[in-house]
Amino acid sequence: MNTWYYLSVIFVMALVTYVPRALPLGVLRRPIRNRFVCSFLEYMPIAVLSAMTVPAVFTATASEWSAIAAVAVALVFSYLDFSLLPVALFSTATVFVVELIRFGWIA
Amino acid sequence: MEESRRQRFWNGFRYGAPIMLGYAPVSFAFAVGAVGNGLPWWVVILISMTNFTSAGQQAGATAMMVGTPWYTVGASVFVVNIRYMLMSMSLSQRMLKLPLAKKLILANGVTDEIYFLAMKKDKITGWFFAGLAFGPYLGWVGGTVLGALAGAILPTSIASALNIALYAMFIAIVVPEVKKSHPALFVCLTAVALSVVFTHVPGLGQWGLILASVGAAAIGAWLFPIAKKEATS
Numbered sequence: 444m445n446t447w448y449y450l451s452v453i454f455v456m457a458l459v460t461y462v463p464r465a466l467p468l469g470v471l472r473r474p475i476r477n478r479f480v481c482s483f484l485e486y487m488p489i490a491v492l493s494a495m496t497v498p499a500v501f502t503a504t505a506s507e508w509s510a511i512a513a514v515a516v517a518l519v520f521s522y523l524d525f526s527l528l529p530v531a532l533f534s535t536a537t538v539f540v541v542e543l544i545r546f547g548w549i550a
Numbered sequence: 551m552e553e554s555r556r557q558r559f560w561n562g563f564r565y566g567a568p569i570m571l572g573y574a575p576v577s578f579a580f581a582v583g584a585v586g587n588g589l590p591w592w593v594v595i596l597i598s599m600t601n602f603t604s605a606g607q608q609a610g611a612t613a614m615m616v617g618t619p620w621y622t623v624g625a626s627v628f629v630v631n632i633r634y635m636l637m638s639m640s641l642s643q644r645m646l647k648l649p650l651a652k653k654l655i656l657a658n659g660v661t662d663e664i665y666f667l668a669m670k671k672d673k674i675t676g677w678f679f680a681g682l683a684f685g686p687y688l689g690w691v692g693g694t695v696l697g698a699l700a701g702a703i704l705p706t707s708i709a710s711a712l713n714i715a716l717y718a719m720f721i722a723i724v725v726p727e728v729k730k731s732h733p734a735l736f737v738c739l740t741a742v743a744l745s746v747v748f749t750h751v752p753g754l755g756q757w758g759l760i761l762a763s764v765g766a767a768a769i770g771a772w773l774f775p776i777a778k779k780e781a782t783s
Contacts, residue, residue: 452618
C-alpha cells in the first residue's frame, strides 16, 4: 500500500465522519416545537448509548467472561454514583484480572 | 454575570476531563492493534487526528489493512457514523444561538461521550463546548501516539482489554440517568432489547444500531412525552 492510498482513504474517512456531525447542526437552526420530536430527541442520548453498549460490549474483550465481569463492575460502581473515570478504571482492571486468570498470563 | 471566554472554555475543559482520561487507553488500544496489524504509525496517528471517533476509525483502519478501495471504506465508515446525525439533531437544539461558522467547527467535537455530557446542560456556549471537546481530543490523539509507539512491543491481545474502557464510560453515563427517571430506564431497556434482536437479523449490520436507537427513542417519546418545560432541563 502506498502513501497516496493511505492519504486518500483517510481523507474519505474524515469526510464521512464530519458530514453526519455537521449537517444537522447546520440545517436545524430553529427550535423544534413538536412535543413528540422534542421528546424523541431528548431520549436519543440514552437510546444510542444503550444500543451501542449491548450486545457489542460482550464481544469487546478476549473472552465474554471478562466482559461480563467488567459490565457487572461498571453497573455497580455507576449505580453507586462513581464518575466516568473510576468506573472505566475499575472495569479495565477487572478485564485484566479475569483474563490473567483465564488465559494463565500470570505464569 | 457573564463569564469570560476563557472561563467558559476552562469550565468545559474541567467538565470533559474524565473523558480525556477515559479516551486515552481506548485510542492507545486502537493504535497498538492498527500498528500491530501492519499500518504505518503516521497513518494511525493521522486517522485519530482527522476522525476522532472510535467505532468508525476502527472499521476504517481494519479495512485499510487489507487494501480495501476508498469507496467501500467510505461507505462502511459512513454507516457507522450515521448515529452522529441523530446526536447532532438533538444537540442543535442546545446550540440555536451559535453562529453557523462556529457550529461547523464545533461539529468536529461531537463524539458519543462529549455529546452526552453536553446534552446534560440546558444551554451550551461555543467556548464551553470547545473546552469540553478539547481535552478528549488531546486524550484521543495522545493515546494514539503512545499506542503507535508501543505497538511494536505490546501483544494486541493485552491491548484489547483496554477497549472495555469505552463501554464502561457508556455505562457510567447511562446508569445515573436511568436511576432517576423511569421513562429513561424504559428507553434504555427498549434500546438494549431492540439492539440484541437486530444483531441477529442477517444483513442489517450497523443499521441495527440506528434502528434500535430510533425505535427506542420513538417509543419512549410516544409513551412518555416530555412536557415542554422539562424538555429543556
